Amino acid sequence: MKVEDLIKTLSLTPFTGDIGTSRPVAGGYTGDLLSDVMGHSLAGQVWITLQTHKNVMAVASLRDLAAVIIVNGLKPNDDMLEQAAEENIPVLGTYESAFDVSGKLFKLLEK
Amino acid sequence: MQFEYFINGGDFSKAGQASSQFKKVLQQLNVAPHTIKRIVVALYEAEVNIVAHAFKGKISIELQPDLVSMLLTDEGPGIPDIEKAMEVGYSTASPKVREMGFGAGMGLSNIKNNADLLEITSIVGKGTTLKISVNLSKQE
Ligand SMILES: Nc1ncnc2c1ncn2[C@@H]1O[C@H](COP(=O)(O)OP(=O)(O)OP(=O)(O)O)[C@@H](O)[C@H]1O
Ligand SMILES: [Mg+2]
Numbered sequence: 001m002k003v004e005d006l007i008k009t010l011s012l013t014p015f016t017g018d019i020g021t022s023r024p025v026a027g028g029y030t031g032d033l034l035s036d037v038m039g040h041s042l043a044g045q046v047w048i049t050l051q052t053h054k055n056v057m058a059v060a061s062l063r064d065l066a067a068v069i070i071v072n073g074l075k076p077n078d079d080m081l082e083q084a085a086e087e088n089i090p091v092l093g094t095y096e097s098a099f100d101v102s103g104k105l106f107k108l109l110e111k
Numbered sequence: 112m113q114f115e116y117f118i119n120g121g122d123f124s125k126a127g128q129a130s131s132q133f134k135k136v137l138q139q140l141n142v143a144p145h146t147i148k149r150i151v152v153a154l155y156e157a158e159v160n161i162v163a164h165a166f167k168g169k170i171s172i173e174l175q176p177d178l179v180s181m182l183l184t185d186e187g188p189g190i191p192d193i194e195k196a197m198e199v200g201y202s203t204a205s206p207k208v209r210e211m212g213f214g215a216g217m218g219l220s221n222i223k224n225n226a227d228l229l230e231i232t233s234i235v236g237k238g239t240t241l242k243i244s245v246n247l248s249k250q251e
Contacts, residue, residue, distance in 0.1 A: 033215035058127030
């Protein structure tokens with residue numbers, strides 16, 4: 001599965017347009033504490049969070065994550081989007097909660 | 112090979128830049144991805160601790176064929192009780208820093224879990240030094 005498939009299936013808002021949408025998705029990690037994600041996420045996972053700032057992209061890039069999904073209808077800061085473009089990692093949005101979108105992603109990846 | 116990076120306390124807009132630059136070096140040298148991950152997690156957490164807790168700091172990295180040694184020295188408040196600071200969940204991060212998702216109190220344990228060697232020395236009111244090494248020759 002690729003990021004572009006997630007965008008379609010989960011009706012996500014692609015805040016970064018086409019950037020990085022062909023990246024493969026290997027799983028997901030949900031959390032809002034940066035050092036938790038740093039310590040426990042795995043390469044290729046999608047990070048589900050309510051954090052909307054630039055440091056998220058530093059962690060996503062250092063951990064080789066596939067994409068970031070921002071929940072609850074929150075919008076990414078401009079500097080987060082700039083950093084996302086630089087790192088070629090897509091930032092996506094949903095109005096759903098972290099629980100709901102995590103559940104859907106989990107089901108999707110089970111198939 | 113030697114690398115040096117300078118870190119400004121409080122400047123979260125640049126937090127992680129040194130780690131990111133050094134990661135690129137490791138990738139160019141074809142270091143194994145699993146080893147890169149361990150180096151980068153340890154380096155990032157130590158870098159961000161300077162940003163979050165100290166005034167300014169310097170990262171000196173020595174890259175040898177079988178070992179990467181990272182020395183992070185900062186001018187800052189120091190750590191009064193290093194054992195306590197190592198505990199998961201212990202954090203003195205300010206509310207503002209926590210709002211950004213820092214301050215889980217997991218950084219130092221992330222460093223410990225990913226490094227082959229971690230030595231912390233600190234003088235209260237002066238600063239903190241971390242010596243972190245990761246073996247490069249380890250088979251994955
Ligand atoms: N360079 C430093 N200078 C002064 N105090 C430090 C330094 N590094 C760590 N500390 C102290 O040790 C505590 C624990 O550090 P640790 O990195 O584990 O967690 P944190 O930085 O508070 O949160 P997190 O890393 O999870 O975002 C810090 O809250 C701080 O009190
Ligand atoms: Mg920390």
